[in-house]
Amino acid sequence: DTSISVDEIRKEFPVLHQQVNGKPLIYFDNAATSQTPECVTNALIHYYQNDNANIHRGIHTLAERATTAFEETRKAAQRFINAGEAEEIIFTKGTTEGINLVAQAYGRKFLKAGDEIIISGMEHHSNIVPWQLLCEQTGANLKVIPVQPSGEILLEDFDRLLTDKTKLVSVVYISNSLGTVNPVAEIIAKAHAAGAVTMVDGAQAAPHHQIDVQALDCDFLAFSGHKMYGPTGVGVLYGKRALLERMDPYQGGGEMIREVTFEKTTYNDIPYKFEAGTPNIADVVAFKAAIEFIEGIGFEFLHQQEMALLQRGKERLYSIDGFTPIGTAAHKTSVISFLIDGVHPFDLGMLLDARGIAVRTGHHCTQPLMDHFQIEGTVRASFAVYNTVEEIDTFAEALSEIVKKFRS
Ligand code: PMP
Numbered sequence: 001d002t003s004i005s006v007d008e009i010r011k012e013f014p015v016l017h018q019q020v021n022g023k024p025l026i027y028f029d030n031a032a033t034s035q036t037p038e039c040v041t042n043a044l045i046h047y048y049q050n051d052n053a054n055i056h057r058g059i060h061t062l063a064e065r066a067t068t069a070f071e072e073t074r075k076a077a078q079r080f081i082n083a084g085e086a087e088e089i090i091f092t093k094g095t096t097e098g099i100n101l102v103a104q105a106y107g108r109k110f111l112k113a114g115d116e117i118i119i120s121g122m123e124h125h126s127n128i129v130p131w132q133l134l135c136e137q138t139g140a141n142l143k144v145i146p147v148q149p150s151g152e153i154l155l156e157d158f159d160r161l162l163t164d165k166t167k168l169v170s171v172v173y174i175s176n177s178l179g180t181v182n183p184v185a186e187i188i189a190k191a192h193a194a195g196a197v198t199m200v201d202g203a204q205a206a207p208h209h210q211i212d213v214q215a216l217d218c219d220f221l222a223f224s225g226h227k228m229y230g231p232t233g234v235g236v237l238y239g240k241r242a243l244l245e246r247m248d249p250y251q252g253g254g255e256m257i258r259e260v261t262f263e264k265t266t267y268n269d270i271p272y273k274f275e276a277g278t279p280n281i282a283d284v285v286a287f288k289a290a291i292e293f294i295e296g297i298g299f300e301f302l303h304q305q306e307m308a309l310l311q312r313g314k315e316r317l318y319s320i321d322g323f324t325p326i327g328t329a330a331h332k333t334s335v336i337s338f339l340i341d342g343v344h345p346f347d348l349g350m351l352l353d354a355r356g357i358a359v360r361t362g363h364h365c366t367q368p369l370m371d372h373f374q375i376e377g378t379v380r381a382s383f384a385v386y387n388t389v390e391e392i393d394t395f396a397e398a399l400s401e402i403v404k405k406f407r408s
Contacts, residue, residue: 023356098222113139178327179335
């Protein structure tokens, strides 16, 4: 849609229109958490001011309204990732919980000693530690696809690790630290051919990339609301019906049961079997507005805008004295991770903040990846659809000045 403009989009984000340390805020920490447009905060307020009630069991009007709104988000999430059925959408508090759910409810039931799980060397801790816990519990072993200097993984390396012992493959769609877009469709096809079940960490893909779980044919995919213009505390786990039905419950409590006696309890159907207790109703309800916000802009515009920002970032930043990009994959999203010779990332982060510029510094919850590059961490600037080329220019000028001061 040519009528969309970044200026118009920015108007929907009150948080962007503020001064930080006396300068206009430039928010480049979107890979950690993106900002929320007014349609999302309005949905939250509307819910609490009109419909707030517990869901599913109430017969009164507010309970019905809350239930309907909650289930409407499930349908929106289904549409958003092209899942075959709404029952394949499970609400979680985020990607982390989605991966832990699969590790425990699937992995603990179906993996045994000697089985193997493959992940990549660029995983977020949330796609490492749940599998390590599972390995400790079952005696399974974790294998890691190595990362190339460019920040990519090679399918040949995956082929070498994939054997008839491989029972589960879980990879990140888009790296949060580097922006690398991984060949997940190929990995999934190969894993399936070897008889393994597949999981995709979609945390960074959801805001940048049209996800189609049926085209990917992944068995599980997890993502978080707060990285895609939505509220914190809500995420989605997608799972294929046949697998979800064979899995054990993750947590026990209300909502996930059919019948409870002290002798034996039977479980509810999916997705409720995996949604024990009162969920985060308000944030789930408001999450629908975030999905619609992205759909309203469309991934075509989003992609175009983010690639323009990435391109400008490369042009303006790469020439700065001592600048070293970390992660130079040909296929990457709007993330620039870097180091400056002789200046600690934390110092850069603090000096940029003093100029109103928010970036992330550190290991970005990918310590093994940082170890691989033999660095402690990076400075990461990650862009969203509301960022502008002018902001990139201001950022580049600020960074040049900071570096010059360090050198003098
Ligand atoms: N995976 C990736 C690639 C991420 O970027 C993140 C968030 N930084 C997570 C998983 C974890 O997401 P959450 O903290 O929302 O559970």
